[in-house]
Amino acid sequence: MSTAPIFRLLDVQKAYDVDAKGGSLFSRAKRRLRALDGVRLSLAPGESLAIVGESGSGKTTLLRVLLGLTHPTDGRALFREKDIASLDGVDRDRFCREVAAIYQDARGSLNPRMSVLDLIAEPLDHHKLCTNSDRSDRVAALMSRVGLSPAMMSRYVSALSGGQLRRIAIARALASEPSVLVADEAVSGLDVSTQAQILKLLRDLQREMGLSLLFITHDLGVAAYLCDRIAVMYLGRVVEAGLTREVLKAPAHPYTRALLNASPRFFAPISDPLPGEVPSPIDLPPGCRFAGRCVRAQDDCQKSEPALTPASPTRMFACFHPLAS
Amino acid sequence: MKPLDLGTARASTTLPAALGGRIEPAAGTEPLLKVEGLSxxxxxxxxxxxxxxxxxxxxxxxxxxxxxxxxxxxxxxxxxxxxxxxxxxxxxxxxxxxxxxxxxxxxxxxxxxxxxxxxxxxxxxxxxxxxxxxxxxxxxxxxxxxxxxxxxxxxxxxxxxxxxxxxxxxxxxxxxxxxxxxxxxxxxxxxxxxxxxxxxxxxxxxxxxxxxxxxxxxxxxxxxxxxxxxxxxxxxxxxxxxxxxxxxxxxxxxxxxxxxTGPSRIVLDAPMHPYTQALKGCVLEFDTEELEPLPSGAPSFASKSPGCRFADRCARALDKCAATKPPLVATRGRKLACWNPLP
Missing domain, CATH: 3.40.50.300 (P-loop containing nucleotide triphosphate hydrolases)
Structure with a gap:
């Protein structure tokens, strides 16, 4: 297996034009909403990367760019060194087979009119990976792989629980024998016990099959359990990235520290929460985006925006006044 | 109807909690609510x-x-x-x-x-x-x-x-x-x-x-x-x-x-019921290396089943667990319903 990165994002920007607030109904005035602003990431084969941030940080837009569902307005998103936006022919087929997605809302992402068998077999049929005779055997093998009884094959989505649906979504993603799994909040909204089962399954699958995993989550505990590397996003920018263990042990960016403090921990006092909410990404003021909520902000934070700079071979952060380790 | 007391209450907004401490309640001893035998x-x-x-x-x-x-x-x-x-x-x-x-x-x-x-x-x-x-x-x-x-x-x-x-x-x-x-x-x-x-x-x-x-x-x-x-x-x-x-x-x-059931500092610090322990084991902290999830399963609500409802998912279940429902009894600072509690 080559070690060339599977995904590489080079200063990806995704901006939307939105109607200016307060203008007349017929006004043509537009304002720029930068959902992603200069994101630089890479994912190597067999690696697991967590993208962490609150709502509005651009995590889902990032996923859409990676899957080729939206194209960046600036910068380049590369899959095996080729632009995702311009993949065609054989490359496009290969991309579809190699990159599998697990969506946030498992119930919404599965067609209620298809049986479990057809849902899991759809990628097999599409990529012509099996013959008609071994179709149900393949599906049964996939179902046992994710811990479902093959007896469920003829059921429909409406008859299944949330945890079972997540397992079906995972089986469906594995059907095309992908090399990368991209998951968007794949365990949110589940009971802690079901969440633990799904997380264990995902980690086992990732390790046994040598998959690369890109996992979008807002839960630092999930990121720490599942992923070797982490990238913390705030308002469309990566503010800190590195090895999960290092970042969570000694965060350099005040936002990472705040996220850590806000996560529930047994018998820890509820810390002083971050003031305010994530500001609107429309017409951001100059300077660091986090400055308005940051306890360490100084004058220079308001003037110019800190760039994501490497502090060590495995660590990058974007802050003028980082926390000492 | 209770009188509005927001005005006086607002004057004392400096809570110790606002300084980052745990919010300790000024709890009285009189019960406000008592639920008994609710079925x-x-x-x-x-x-x-x-x-x-x-x-x-x-x-x-x-x-x-x-x-x-x-x-x-x-x-x-x-x-x-x-x-x-x-x-x-x-x-x-x-x-x-x-x-x-x-x-x-x-x-x-x-x-x-x-x-x-x-x-x-x-x-x-x-x-x-x-x-x-x-x-x-x-x-x-x-x-x-x-x-x-x-x-x-x-x-x-x-x-x-x-x-x-x-x-x-x-x-x-x-x-x-x-x-x-x-x-x-x-x-x-x-x-x-x-x-x-x-x-x-x-x-x-x-x-x-x-x-x-x-x-x-x-x-x-x-x-x-x-x-x-x-x-x-x-x-x-x-x-x-x-x-x-x-x-x-x-x-x-x-x-x-x-x-x-009991004070959270006792129950959640050292659970004695296998279910509480299992739930605690599902919580991810930043240094969690291994998860030991509970096996899948849902409790049976059938009114006729006589035993502990957790018995079929419980790793410590005894024969008697499925047969007789354990009573809720006071044990080491809490109340516990289990025939085979954790030590």
């Missing part, structure tokens, strides 16, 4: 099985368990939305000063609901009416429950919105729910629930739809506001780590049965 049957199913707990004035209690444990059902019974004639509810719910309310007619509940007992729902965006402005939704209970006039209600609504940390409150009154973020909507819900100074606040998973930083803000807000009013609060939660941070006492439920 709910639906046909052949026993949804709640002899649930019992009590809540001191000024204290916080957490109802913990997986979905289907009966947490929200208990909350609905406590606010009088599940009552005896309509469903098979039995047992007693004693609210201080009102006596047993489990039998109370709707007419009596209309005087209790919102005034003495109020609820914050899980999904604020669904609980707020999208057709009415925030101002109308917060002023309606003020006018109907407290009998305030239009302008007095407006002044009070602004005060309430400010007290829950909504900036620019006067202009927010004319906003519709969809114009606010999830955290803001939850703040509005809290303001509505607190508007008539209830003694008992029920918070059904108040933060499960919110980001972690907003979750910390909302939990602190609920604790500060209830404490300032010497009110009690029942949290319905599934996150044990969060429960350890915000609840004085916890009740762990499985399949409608109380399996372990």
């Amino acid at each position: 709910l049957t639906r046909g052949e199913s026993l949804i709640l099985d002899e649930v019992a707990f009590s809540l001191r004035r000024g204290a916080t209690l957490g109802l913990l368990g997986e979905s289907g444990a009966g947490k929200s059902t208990i909350a609905l019974a406590l606010i009088g939305l599940l009552r005896k004639p309509e469903v098979g509810l039995s047992g007693t719910i004693t609210l201080d000063g009102e006596g047993d309310v489990v039998d109370a007619p709707e007419k009596a509940w209309l005087k209790l609901r919102g005034r003495r007992v109020a609820m914050i729902f899980q999904d604020a965006s669904a609980a707020l009416n999208p057709c009415f402005t925030i101002g109308r939704q917060i002023m309606t209970p003020l006018r109907r429950v407290l009998g305030l006039g239009r302008s007095a209600a407006r002044v009070r609504a602004i005060e309430l919105l400010e007290s829950v940390g909504l900036n620019d409150a006067p202009s927010r009154l004319s906003a519709y729910p969809h114009q606010l973020s999830g955290g803001m909507q939850q703040r509005v819900m809290i303001a509505i629930a607190l508007s008539s100074n209830p003694d008992l606040l029920l918070a059904d998973e108040p933060t499960s739809a919110l980001d972690v930083t907003i979750q910390a803000q909302i939990i602190r807000l609920i604790l500060e506001e209830t404490r300032r009013r010497s009110a009690s609060c029942i949290f319905v939660l599934h996150d044990l780590a969060l429960a350890s941070q915000c609840c004085d006492d916890v009740v762990v439920l499985y399949g409608g049965q109380v399996v372990e």
Whole structure:
């Protein structure tokens, strides 16, 4: 297996034009909403990367760019060194087979009119990976792989629980024998016990099959359990990235520290929460985006925006006044 | 009707908690709420099985368990939305000063609901009416429950919105729910629930739809506001780590049965029931290396099954567990229902 990165994002920007607030109904005035602003990431084969941030940080837009569902307005998103936006022919087929997605809302992402068998077999049929005779055997093998009884094959989505649906979504993603799994909040909204089962399954699958995993989550505990590397996003920018263990042990960016403090921990006092909410990404003021909520902000934070700079071979952060380790 | 005491209460807003300490309740010893033998049957199913707990004035209690444990059902019974004639509810719910309310007619509940007992729902965006402005939704209970006039209600609504940390409150009154973020909507819900100074606040998973930083803000807000009013609060939660941070006492439920209950510092620190231990083992902290998830499965609610409902998922189950239901007995600072507890 080559070690060339599977995904590489080079200063990806995704901006939307939105109607200016307060203008007349017929006004043509537009304002720029930068959902992603200069994101630089890479994912190597067999690696697991967590993208962490609150709502509005651009995590889902990032996923859409990676899957080729939206194209960046600036910068380049590369899959095996080729632009995702311009993949065609054989490359496009290969991309579809190699990159599998697990969506946030498992119930919404599965067609209620298809049986479990057809849902899991759809990628097999599409990529012509099996013959008609071994179709149900393949599906049964996939179902046992994710811990479902093959007896469920003829059921429909409406008859299944949330945890079972997540397992079906995972089986469906594995059907095309992908090399990368991209998951968007794949365990949110589940009971802690079901969440633990799904997380264990995902980690086992990732390790046994040598998959690369890109996992979008807002839960630092999930990121720490599942992923070797982490990238913390705030308002469309990566503010800190590195090895999960290092970042969570000694965060350099005040936002990472705040996220850590806000996560529930047994018998820890509820810390002083971050003031305010994530500001609107429309017409951001100059300077660091986090400055308005940051306890360490100084004058220079308001003037110019800190760039994501490497502090060590495995660590990058974007802050003028980082926390000492 | 209780007098408005917000004015005097507001003067003492400097809580030790605001300095970052744990919010210690000034809990009295008199129970505000006592639930005994609360059972709910639906046909052949026993949804709640002899649930019992009590809540001191000024204290916080957490109802913990997986979905289907009966947490929200208990909350609905406590606010009088599940009552005896309509469903098979039995047992007693004693609210201080009102006596047993489990039998109370709707007419009596209309005087209790919102005034003495109020609820914050899980999904604020669904609980707020999208057709009415925030101002109308917060002023309606003020006018109907407290009998305030239009302008007095407006002044009070602004005060309430400010007290829950909504900036620019006067202009927010004319906003519709969809114009606010999830955290803001939850703040509005809290303001509505607190508007008539209830003694008992029920918070059904108040933060499960919110980001972690907003979750910390909302939990602190609920604790500060209830404490300032010497009110009690029942949290319905599934996150044990969060429960350890915000609840004085916890009740762990499985399949409608109380399996372990007591002070959170005792129960959650060293669980004795295998189910509490298993739930604790599912909580991810940053240094969690291995998870040991419970096997899949859901409790049977069949009223005829005689044993412990957790027996078929329990690694420590004995023969007798499936045959006889363990009684809830006091053990090492807590109450526990298990034949084979952890040492």
